[in-house]
Amino acid sequence: xxxxxxxxxxxxxxxxxxxxxxxxxxxxxxxxxxxxxxxxxxxxxxxxxxxxxxxxxxxxxxxxxxxxxxxxxxxxxxxxxxxxxxxxxxxxxxxxxxxxxxxxxxxxxxxxxxxxxxxxxxxxxxxxxxxxxxxxxxxxxxxxxxxxxxxxxxxxxxxxxxxxxxxxxxxxxxxxxxxxxxxxxxxxxxxxxxxxxxxxxxxxxxxxxxxxxxxxxxxxxxxxxxxxxxxxxxxxxxxxxxxxxxxxxxxxxxxxxxxxxxxxxxxxxxxxxxxxxxxxxxxxxxxxxxxxxxxxxxxxxxxxxxxxxxxx
Numbered sequence: 001x002x003x004x005x006x007x008x009x010x011x012x013x014x015x016x017x018x019x020x021x022x023x024x025x026x027x028x029x030x031x032x033x034x035x036x037x038x039x040x041x042x043x044x045x046x047x048x049x050x051x052x053x054x055x056x057x058x059x060x061x062x063x064x065x066x067x068x069x070x071x072x073x074x075x076x077x078x079x080x081x082x083x084x085x086x087x088x089x090x091x092x093x094x095x096x097x098x099x100x101x102x103x104x105x106x107x108x109x110x111x112x113x114x115x116x117x118x119x120x121x122x123x124x125x126x127x128x129x130x131x132x133x134x135x136x137x138x139x140x141x142x143x144x145x146x147x148x149x150x151x152x153x154x155x156x157x158x159x160x161x162x163x164x165x166x167x168x169x170x171x172x173x174x175x176x177x178x179x180x181x182x183x184x185x186x187x188x189x190x191x192x193x194x195x196x197x198x199x200x201x202x203x204x205x206x207x208x209x210x211x212x213x214x215x216x217x218x219x220x221x222x223x224x225x226x227x228x229x230x231x232x233x234x235x236x237x238x239x240x241x242x243x244x245x246x247x248x249x250x251x252x253x254x255x256x257x258x259x260x261x262x263x264x265x266x267x268x269x270x271x272x273x274x275x276x277x278x279x280x281x282x283x284x285x286x287x288x289x290x291x292x293x294x295x296x297x298x299x300x301x302x303x304x305x306x307x308x309x310x311x312x
Contacts (some may be wrong), residue, residue, distance in 0.1 A: 157234075181305055190266075
């Protein structure tokens with residue numbers, strides 16, 4: 001635990017500036033309030049078909065946290081030379097492109113099920129599992145393109161390394177969070193979202209226990225967080241830090257809060273602190289294994305307590 005605290009302390013010593021952090025916190029507070037007050041995520045982001053109109057809304061949605069965090073950082077920290085760099089504009093626009101592209105993973109999974117003519121009785125189960133796979137691919141493939149064609153001289157693959165690997169603090173954090181997860185499982189907003197897959201007709205059609213289908217879904221769901229950590233902590237921190245400097249941490253944190261707008265508000269608020277802490281740790285430790293372990297552990301515990309609630 002001391003190691004994690006030292007990472008956070010060292011980063012704040014290097015980067016902390018009251019004016020910048022207050023503006024970022026105010027920005028995230030106002031946008032979070034607006035989202036849950038007016039149900040922005042469901043009405044404006046999920047309410048459109050996959051069209052140019054939706055793509056335009058997605059671009060503005062993600063461009064806002066990306067450019068506000070990076071441009072404000074460059075101005076307040078007197079790093080204006082970044083703005084004259086072609087790399088800065090290419091990387092920020094590529095990040096926005098990747099985030100927009102990721103939104104089409106759901107329609108891809110649905111279209112695949114339709115194309116394969118999956119029986120209606122098991123279509124929900126297949127879509128649920130396939131969606132986890134397409135979301136991994138829609139995150140990882142753009143990173144591979146970036147690494148091969150733009151960042152081929154960098155070492156390793158964005159945190160998938162054994163350097164500075166300390167899992168014990170993450171076990172402690174996971175145990176610490178367990179009572180909070182159990183408390184959250186009794187809230188209505190939590191029970192509307194979790195578990196992510198609720199056994200229905202597939203079990204009867206296949207003649208298997210709902211615990212089998214639930215377990216198969218959870219395997220695909222757990223693997224999804226490798227892609228999430230590789231993108232948000234690996235790519236958005238280690239992949240762009242040489243271009244964006246320390247602003248990559250706050251940029252990633254802002255984006256991370258935005259992608260949680262479709263989830264219960266406590267989870268979105270938690271993503272602010274979790275995203276910043278994991279981003280700081282990744283920047284200092286140069287690996288993402290701890291984040292994968294913690295993120296996967298929290299997600300599976302939330303699923304487990306949710307399915308227990310649901311079955312009882």
